[in-house]
């Protein structure tokens with residue numbers, strides 16, 4: 399794979415904003431949302447780049463229970479493991495930051511994305527009604543446990 403993962407930066411935003419409606423339709427984020435996200439503490443955004451071309455990106459909000467904010471791969475670059483690599487980078491960041499678990503929401507109709515997450519160890523734990531307001535579609539909530547036991551990272555039983 400010639401695609402490399404690196405941090406997503408403001409310089410990528412023109413390409414991100416061109417991909418957003420393609421990937422997320424009416425749920426596409428604005429430049430303002432991305433500027434806020436990239437500046438917010440505890441956020442990790444990763445780019446998948448093929449040379450100068452952005453072919454995917456993903457982001458996570460760190461915390462005790464980390465939250466996947468987005469994962470997207472450009473059409474034409476899918477089913478080559480890029481989504482899996484992006485998700486693995488988010489999980490590494492969450493683990494390093496001491497997260498106990500990772501949560502995400504995914505479209506109830508999106509079997510492909512749910513399969514990607516299931517392969518990474520996420521299990522469905524609930525449903526949010528009409529979470530995708532514009533499309534009136536439910537979200538499936540999926541969760542992956544990273545560690546067990548109380549207390550801060552390092553205190554878990556081995």
Ligand SMILES: CC(C)(COP(=O)(O)OP(=O)(O)OC[C@H]1O[C@@H](n2cnc3c(N)ncnc32)[C@H](O)[C@@H]1OP(=O)(O)O)[C@@H](O)C(=O)NCCC(=O)NCCS
Nearest residue numbers: 421468469470471476477478479480481482510511513514
């Ligand atoms: C979901 C998405 C990120 C997957 O990216 P990708 O780079 O194609 O994913 P991978 O190549 O790593 O796929 C890994 C596995 O997930 C599953 N999978 C991924 N896309 C699938 C699809 N469309 N149909 C069925 N299974 C799929 C498969 O098991 C796949 O393994 P395989 O190719 O060996 O069968 C991409 O399709 C996308 O950007 N979709 C639009 C945005 C979106 O819905 N994002 C997720 C919600 S936040």
